[in-house]
Amino acid sequence: MKVTLINTADAGGGAPMACMRLLKALQLKQIEITLLVEEKKTNNPGVKTIKNGFFSGLKIKFNFFAERLPFIWFYAKEKSLRFAFSTARVGSNISQEAVVLDADILHLHWTNSGYLSTKNIQQLFETGKPIVWTLHDMWAFTGGCHYAADCTHFEKECGDCWMLKQPTSHDISHADWQLKKQMYAKANNLVFVTCSNWLAEVARSSSLLSGFRIEAIPNPIDTNLFSPKNKTEVRKKWGIDLNAKIILFGAANILDRRKGITYLMEALHDLKNNYAQTENIQVVIFGKNKAFDVGLLPFKVYELNLISKQEELAELYSLADVFVSPTIEDNLPNTIMEALACATPVVAFNTGGVPDMVSHQQNGYLANYKSATDFAAGINYVLNTANPQELGTNARQKVMQNFTNDIVAEKYLAVYKSILKENN
Numbered sequence: 339m340k341v342t343l344i345n346t347a348d349a350g351g352g353a354p355m356a357c358m359r360l361l362k363a364l365q366l367k368q369i370e371i372t373l374l375v376e377e378k379k380t381n382n383p384g385v386k387t388i389k390n391g392f393f394s395g396l397k398i399k400f401n402f403f404a405e406r407l408p409f410i411w412f413y414a415k416e417k418s419l420r421f422a423f424s425t426a427r428v429g430s431n432i433s434q435e436a437v438v439l440d441a442d443i444l445h446l447h448w449t450n451s452g453y454l455s456t457k458n459i460q461q462l463f464e465t466g467k468p469i470v471w472t473l474h475d476m477w478a479f480t481g482g483c484h485y486a487a488d489c490t491h492f493e494k495e496c497g498d499c500w501m502l503k504q505p506t507s508h509d510i511s512h513a514d515w516q517l518k519k520q521m522y523a524k525a526n527n528l529v530f531v532t533c534s535n536w537l538a539e540v541a542r543s544s545s546l547l548s549g550f551r552i553e554a555i556p557n558p559i560d561t562n563l564f565s566p567k568n569k570t571e572v573r574k575k576w577g578i579d580l581n582a583k584i585i586l587f588g589a590a591n592i593l594d595r596r597k598g599i600t601y602l603m604e605a606l607h608d609l610k611n612n613y614a615q616t617e618n619i620q621v622v623i624f625g626k627n628k629a630f631d632v633g634l635l636p637f638k639v640y641e642l643n644l645i646s647k648q649e650e651l652a653e654l655y656s657l658a659d660v661f662v663s664p665t666i667e668d669n670l671p672n673t674i675m676e677a678l679a680c681a682t683p684v685v686a687f688n689t690g691g692v693p694d695m696v697s698h699q700q701n702g703y704l705a706n707y708k709s710a711t712d713f714a715a716g717i718n719y720v721l722n723t724a725n726p727q728e729l730g731t732n733a734r735q736k737v738m739q740n741f742t743n744d745i746v747a748e749k750y751l752a753v754y755k756s757i758l759k760e761n762n
Contacts, residue, residue, distance in 0.1 A: 481511030534691025
């Protein structure tokens with residue numbers, strides 16, 4: 339069995355990380371597997387790129403700007419939405435790439451930012467090869483948004499998009515929805531996989547994916563790499579107070595509207611003002627931060643930049659007493675799974691795919707959606723529980739029972755075998 343994974347990149351975000359982890363999990367099963375990306379960023383030998391010289395590199399850059407700039411200039415309602423919507427009008431035809439032609443199964447992941455247009459995806463459908471498409475957000479069944487928030491237009495037909503400056507019933511979201519409808523008309527042996535049960539339910543409610551098979555399979559994680567480290571040792575290494583109660587927060591971009599830092603700020607002030615025993619609390623934050631003033635938080639803050647090494651991430655999770663994820667819209671956040679694997683309890687809102695990982699008052703706390711007050715109660719619960727070791731043990735156990743390389747790879751292998759059987 340030859341499988342070709344297809345993702346825009348092999349590093350630099352949640353989807354690339356999840357895709358690389360799946361690559362490793364399937365390699366451990368002795369599957370002949372390759373990841374085809376637009377431009378290779380790692381030195382992993384299992385990753386191939388469509389970039390083959392100076393001019394193809396220029397085309398890649400042109401495609402990125404040609405895909406992003408028109409939306410940013412002419413359509414985006416506000417700055418925070420500039421990367422929340424992808425038109426996928428430009429891209430590269432990869433249907434004749436050697437690893438595509440040789441594959442028994444094509445496995446799509448996240449293909450935006452100028453890698454594949456809807457026409458390019460249709461070209462892959464037209465190869466007649468069995469295709470699995472793992473959805474890391476909602477884009478595959480909307481008119482262009484990656485997360486729809488409260489909008490349900492995708493259930494029938496997109497248009498009047500709230501992300502646009504001038505929404506109409508025949509705006510660009512409607513036009514792109516129509517393009518996807520035409521694209522799916524060319525798809526025969528296609529199975530969708532979502533990383534969370536929440537996204538599976540949402541996908542099944544969409545008009546575009548009506549009639550397609552949809553499975554829910556989580557992302558895998560390396561439980562040897564992400565495992566509990568000696569708390570004292572890693573705190574000494576990072577210069578963190580050995581006696582403090584540490585709250586950890588992190589994201590690729592902490593100001594991403596979906597990551598909810600305003601709710602975290604409100605929750606921390608609530609914690610400071612309404613709960614006892616807060617004088618020993620400190621906060622560690624990692625991730626890109628261009629504008630947020632950490633001085634607005636009511637506790638001492640250690641501010642770190644982007645952490646690219648997974649070994650260092652595991653150390654950060656291990657030095658914390660609680661990891662907080664105030665995300666208001668997410669599929670299956672890697673950060674939550676990573677924290678749990680390191681035996682660190684998690685406080686998060688009850689939304690999206692979070693309940694697949696966090697069990698209320700068992701390995702963390704599921705706060706009422708968008709309630710900073712309940713989020714503060716959750717932090718207090720974890721920091722002052724009578725048995726913190728039990729929460730940590732349960733956190734690790736949740737991962738070991740559901741998200742290991744072996745468990746997830748076996749689920750994908752079952753999908754691969756079934757789709758090949760249907761194709762014969």
